[in-house]
Amino acid sequence: xxxxxxxxxxxxxxxxxxxxxxxxxxxxxxxxxxxxxxxxxxxxxxxxxxxxxxxxxxxxxxxxxxxxxxxxxxxxxxxxxxxxxxxxxxxxxxxxxxxxxxxxxxxxxxxxxxxxxxxxxxxxxxxxxxxxxxxxxxxxxxxxxxxxxxxxxxxxxxxxxxxxxxxxxxxxxxxxxxxxxxxxxxxxxxxxxxxxxxxxxxxxxxxxxxxxxxxxxxxxxxxxxxxxxxxxxxxxxxxxxxxxxxxxxxxxxxxxxxxxxxxxxxxxxxxxxxxxxxxxxxxxxxxxxxxxxxxxxxxxxxxxxxxx
Amino acid sequence: xxxxxxxxxxxxxxxxxxxxxxxxxxxxxxxxxxxxxxxxxxxxxxxxxxxxxxxxxxxxxxxxxxxxxxxxxxxxxxxxxxxxxxxxxxxxxxxxxxxxxxxxxxxxxxxxxxxxxxxxxxxxxxxxxxxxxxxxxxxxxxxxxxxxxxxxxxxxxxxxxxxxxxxxxxxxxxxxxxxxxxxxxxxxxxxxxxxxxxxxxxxxxxxxxxxxxxxxxxxxxxxxxxxxxxxxxxxxxxxxxxxxx
Numbered sequence: 001x002x003x004x005x006x007x008x009x010x011x012x013x014x015x016x017x018x019x020x021x022x023x024x025x026x027x028x029x030x031x032x033x034x035x036x037x038x039x040x041x042x043x044x045x046x047x048x049x050x051x052x053x054x055x056x057x058x059x060x061x062x063x064x065x066x067x068x069x070x071x072x073x074x075x076x077x078x079x080x081x082x083x084x085x086x087x088x089x090x091x092x093x094x095x096x097x098x099x100x101x102x103x104x105x106x107x108x109x110x111x112x113x114x115x116x117x118x119x120x121x122x123x124x125x126x127x128x129x130x131x132x133x134x135x136x137x138x139x140x141x142x143x144x145x146x147x148x149x150x151x152x153x154x155x156x157x158x159x160x161x162x163x164x165x166x167x168x169x170x171x172x173x174x175x176x177x178x179x180x181x182x183x184x185x186x187x188x189x190x191x192x193x194x195x196x197x198x199x200x201x202x203x204x205x206x207x208x209x210x211x212x213x214x215x216x217x218x219x220x221x222x223x224x225x226x227x228x229x230x231x232x233x234x235x236x237x238x239x240x241x242x243x244x245x246x247x248x249x250x251x252x253x254x255x256x257x258x259x260x261x262x263x264x265x266x267x268x269x270x271x272x273x274x275x276x277x278x279x280x281x282x283x284x285x286x287x288x289x290x291x292x293x294x295x296x297x298x299x300x301x302x303x304x305x306x307x308x
Numbered sequence: 309x310x311x312x313x314x315x316x317x318x319x320x321x322x323x324x325x326x327x328x329x330x331x332x333x334x335x336x337x338x339x340x341x342x343x344x345x346x347x348x349x350x351x352x353x354x355x356x357x358x359x360x361x362x363x364x365x366x367x368x369x370x371x372x373x374x375x376x377x378x379x380x381x382x383x384x385x386x387x388x389x390x391x392x393x394x395x396x397x398x399x400x401x402x403x404x405x406x407x408x409x410x411x412x413x414x415x416x417x418x419x420x421x422x423x424x425x426x427x428x429x430x431x432x433x434x435x436x437x438x439x440x441x442x443x444x445x446x447x448x449x450x451x452x453x454x455x456x457x458x459x460x461x462x463x464x465x466x467x468x469x470x471x472x473x474x475x476x477x478x479x480x481x482x483x484x485x486x487x488x489x490x491x492x493x494x495x496x497x498x499x500x501x502x503x504x505x506x507x508x509x510x511x512x513x514x515x516x517x518x519x520x521x522x523x524x525x526x527x528x529x530x531x532x533x534x535x536x537x538x539x540x541x542x543x544x545x546x547x548x549x550x551x552x553x
Contacts, residue, residue, distance in 0.1 A: 218387035
């Protein structure tokens with residue numbers, strides 16, 4: 001039994017190497033097919049890399065929301081501190097920063113350059129303000145929404161401002177983009193299956209005589225199909241490697257300008273390429289698609305080759 | 309070993325290749341199918357190898373009605389038969405040894421066993437020294453012998469050959485026929501379709517003469533007794549007369 005398994009494995013290994021050897025006999029045609037597969041896989045893959053990076057870059061924005069709680073103008077500093085204390089006691093609040101009206105005006109005077117104009121005011125128009133930072137757990141859109149409603153209901157609170165709308169829009173857009181990437185990826189994966197299938201079909205037509213002879217000496221369809229399946233696997237592997245190289249080059253080309261742009265915004269953000277796991281996943285996908293394409297074509301066309 | 313029972317074969321193009329052919333070839337026999345081209349020799353071989361199916365009638369191989377063999381069973385069935393073709397049908401992209409090994413690889417024979425049997429088969433056809441050559445580096449006669457080695461390497465009980473000497477000059481043809489005769493002497497049933505009557509006259513073997521899809525005469529050393537033998541004897545003398553003329 002073990003000997004049988006060994007024979008079986010040896011035969012597969014031989015076919016695997018044999019099909020690669022056959023492909024290297026037509027290096028240009030083989031490389032062209034692999035290049036087409038590489039391009040088809042690289043496009044959605046690269047879009048996905050960009051998308052992942054955008055999500056990574058914006059992920060912590062979600063958690064960076066502070067709620068600005070503007071108090072009623074008549075609220076004194078004692079009451080303000082008391083409210084801050086109440087809020088700090090809440091389980092969904094991480095921190096509360098108190099900005100008194102006078103401090104706020106002074107900051108604004110320094111930052112805005114409207115010093116002279118502000119002097120003209122007889123009265124400080126700014127209220128006392130509490131900047132509330134939710135805990136990480138409460139940072140979800142629902143959590144901050146609930147917190148906002150709850151704080152707005154407190155006495156002496158004039159308005160609570162939570163500027164999450166643009167982030168929600170961004171997330172919605174990213175969501176659409178993600179689906180576009182999936183759709184494009186699905187279509188291009190299908191095209192890989194068709195490309196490999198067509199290549200294998202032509203290969204089978206070219207080797208019709210050989211398949212006939214094999215069938216005449218007792219080969220099953222499965223036996224005759226095997227080298228073509230391995231060809232499909234090789235096409236997929238070559239195309240997958242090509243796609244990884246294309247994406248690596250694209251990431252390398254964009255990394256510098258993006259780091260520069262991020263630097264202008266004072267962000268340490270760096271464009272990240274594919275990790276080892278994703279790269280292996282892509283290779284697996286490419287091999288699987290190559291196999292599927294060749295399986296579909298070989299199963300159909302080898303059955304049709306009958307000795308006459 | 310082989311029994312044809314009222315077999316008709318009509319091809320899709322309407323040509324009737326066989327019209328009610330009946331004959332029987334026993335295990336261990338050497339039999340020649342003769343007749344001019346288009347008489348139905350190739351059709352009979354194709355029916356034996358299940359390349360074609362009869363339109364009517366029944367074909368029994370090894371006591372098995374071939375009608376009961378489903379497409380899935382054909383590969384397994386063909387491994388029991390060695391087939392030699394007029395055009396050799398060798399694979400030109402691989403050496404002689406790999407061509408001969410093909411039936412064994414397909415049957416899943418272990419590598420060491422394959423090497424041994426391939427060398428034995430090549431030795432039997434006198435081509436052991438050419439095992440690493442490509443088929444196209446060999447002469448036609450040598451290519452035909454490679455085809456024979458491939459047909460016998462899996463030690464089939466039945467060997468069929470379609471015009472195996474068609475492209476060979478008389479000396480090589482005789483050599484190839486003697487090769488078939490040797491396989492027959494060790495117990496292999498051998499069926500050879502050929503139109504070369506002068507060549508097969510040299511062999512004391514069963515002869516089935518076909519004309520226009522019908523068996524017109526049967527002759528040979530291993531005939532059945534009784535009425536069949538009597539009628540065959542008459543036909544045999546007729547065939548001998550026509551062969552001589």
